[in-house]
Amino acid sequence: xxxxxxxxxxxxxxxxxxxxxxxxxxxxxxxxxxxxxxxxxxxxxxxxxxxxxxxxxxxxxxxxxxxxxxxxxxxxxxxxxxxxxxxxxxxxxxxxxxxxxxxxxxxxxxxxxxxxxxxxxxxxxxxxxxxxxxxxxxxxxxxxxxxxxxxxxxxxxxxxxxxxxxxx
Amino acid sequence: xxxxxxxxxxxxxxxxxxxxxxxxxxxxxxxxxxxxxxxxxxxxxxxxxxxxxxxxxxxxxxxxxxxxxxxxxxxxxxxxxxxxxxxxxxxxxxxxxxxxxxxxxxxxxxxxxxxxxxxxxxxxxxxxxxxxxxxxxxxxxxxxxxxxxxxxxxxxxxxxxxxxxxxxxxxxxxxxxxxxxxxxxxxxxxxxxxxxxxxxxxxxxxxxxxxxxxxxxxxxxxxxxxxxxxxxxxxxxxxxxxxxxxxxxxxxxxxxxxxxxxxxxxxxxxxxxxxxxxxxxxxxxxxxxxxxxxxxxxxxxxxxxxxxxxxxxxxxx
Numbered sequence: 001x002x003x004x005x006x007x008x009x010x011x012x013x014x015x016x017x018x019x020x021x022x023x024x025x026x027x028x029x030x031x032x033x034x035x036x037x038x039x040x041x042x043x044x045x046x047x048x049x050x051x052x053x054x055x056x057x058x059x060x061x062x063x064x065x066x067x068x069x070x071x072x073x074x075x076x077x078x079x080x081x082x083x084x085x086x087x088x089x090x091x092x093x094x095x096x097x098x099x100x101x102x103x104x105x106x107x108x109x110x111x112x113x114x115x116x117x118x119x120x121x122x123x124x125x126x127x128x129x130x131x132x133x134x135x136x137x138x139x140x141x142x143x144x145x146x147x148x149x150x151x152x153x154x155x156x157x158x159x160x161x162x163x164x165x166x167x168x
Numbered sequence: 169x170x171x172x173x174x175x176x177x178x179x180x181x182x183x184x185x186x187x188x189x190x191x192x193x194x195x196x197x198x199x200x201x202x203x204x205x206x207x208x209x210x211x212x213x214x215x216x217x218x219x220x221x222x223x224x225x226x227x228x229x230x231x232x233x234x235x236x237x238x239x240x241x242x243x244x245x246x247x248x249x250x251x252x253x254x255x256x257x258x259x260x261x262x263x264x265x266x267x268x269x270x271x272x273x274x275x276x277x278x279x280x281x282x283x284x285x286x287x288x289x290x291x292x293x294x295x296x297x298x299x300x301x302x303x304x305x306x307x308x309x310x311x312x313x314x315x316x317x318x319x320x321x322x323x324x325x326x327x328x329x330x331x332x333x334x335x336x337x338x339x340x341x342x343x344x345x346x347x348x349x350x351x352x353x354x355x356x357x358x359x360x361x362x363x364x365x366x367x368x369x370x371x372x373x374x375x376x377x378x379x380x381x382x383x384x385x386x387x388x389x390x391x392x393x394x395x396x397x398x399x400x401x402x403x404x405x406x407x408x409x410x411x412x413x414x415x416x417x418x419x420x421x422x423x424x425x426x427x428x429x430x431x432x433x434x435x436x437x438x439x440x441x442x443x444x445x446x447x448x449x450x451x452x453x454x455x456x457x458x459x460x461x462x463x464x465x466x467x468x469x470x471x472x473x474x475x476x477x478x479x480x481x482x483x484x485x
Contacts, residue, residue, distance in 0.1 A: 001265065001266075001482070001485060002265070002267070002293075002295060002299055002478045002481060002482055003233070003265075003292075003293035003294055003295055003478070003479075003482050004236070004263055004265060004274055004279055004294045004295070004296065005279075005283065005291070005292070005293060005294045006292075007231055007292035007293060007482065007483070008290065008292055010228055010229050010230075010231075011228050012177065012228060012229070013228060014225065014228055
């Protein structure tokens with residue numbers, strides 16, 4: 001140290017330069033802020049995209065599930081329709097069958113299976129049965145077998161087994 | 169960080185001192201200690217202010233330096249306060265500048281006044297003129313150094329070629345001063361007059377020297393007057409001042425050496441150096457040689473460069 005005094009404080013920059021530097025710094029700061037904002041936004045978008053992708057995958061799965069369910073429901077519907085049709089047909093068949101029963105003959109029991117029909121009843125005579133009921137049964141079923149049992153009053157209890165065989 | 173930046177920037181160093189009727193100025197541009205350019209000017213006060221302002225506008229790293237030539241300053245061969253107290257120097261009124269193991273001091277009052285005065289020039293560094301000698305001292309023992317300028321004269325004596333043993337400063341009286349004042353040697357009178365007896369003794373000795381002094385003064389004046397005949401009328405006043413200063417200088421040197429021998433050392437002076445920065449007459453050198461009975465080696469100092477060198481050292485501290 002050689003001087004009796006210390007140097008006055010020196011600025012590295014002139015006043016004009018300082019103003020420019022402040023301006024440039026401010027602009028740079030704003031740009032950095034804006035870039036940061038964009039960067040953060042991009043990050044958010046990226047996370048949103050991830051979420052959306054996951055959602056899409058989930059939705060695709062759901063769609064698959066729903067498609068399966070729809071298919072199942074369609075099958076159920078078809079089945080239901082088929083059953084309904086069958087029921088209708090059966091109903092019609094029963095109705096037709098009942099229509100076939102002539103007045104002198106009285107039915108005591110009817111058992112309907114898929115390919116067979118069992119009829120139990122009472123007829124005044126075998127001829128009544130053979131003339132009035134047997135021909136329509138024969139026209140419908142492939143095989144028709146009837147057993148008669150004479151009752152005390154002279155009437156006949158009958159048991160008719162009708163089987164429908166599928167055509168080959 | 170600051171050092172790193174400083175490595176890449178230019179510094180403008182301005183040194184100046186007042187001489188006669190103008191300011192001598194040196195502008196030096198340095199970068200990392202290397203001088204890029206150096207110019208010297210002579211300005212009046214307003215020109216100097218404008219010049220410094222323009223330098224600041226050009227480069228904010230501008231350092232302005234000058235020297236202070238007030239009489240209340242000196243050297244002490246120690247930095248310790250006890251040494252100052254032993255010399256009877258009041259520590260409250262001075263500022264000490266320690267240079268390794270010796271020091272330079274200055275009166276605070278004078279320093280503060282000078283600082284106020286220099287504020288208009290935005291001065292950063294104020295150096296003591298003693299540094300002009302200290303920066304140029306030789307390794308020779310028992311050497312007397314004199315630094316002669318237009319406004320003051322300094323004497324420093326080095327016994328060991330390293331630490332100043334004795335110092336004294338003398339400000340030349342201005343022409344306007346009608347009354348002749350006694351020489352002030354408060355600053356560096358390392359051995360002040362201790363009591364009345366010493367004072368009386370000193371006065372007797374001074375009186376005994378009067379005859380010799382008068383003779384030498386007369387001779388010098390006569391010689392100077394002879395020279396004056398050849399001068400142009402416009403330079404007469406200036407030359408009269410020079411002669412007056414030279415006469416006062418010789419008296420000051422004589423008194424200082426006497427003081428040194430009486431109060432500081434018994435070793436005889438073996439070498440004498442006279443530094444100056446403007447011009448010096450051979451007759452003046454011869455007159456001193458006759459008085460001190462020693463051959464003088466005179467050397468011109470580039471004060472402005474030395475000030476800027478010191479400023480550069482200060483910046484790099």
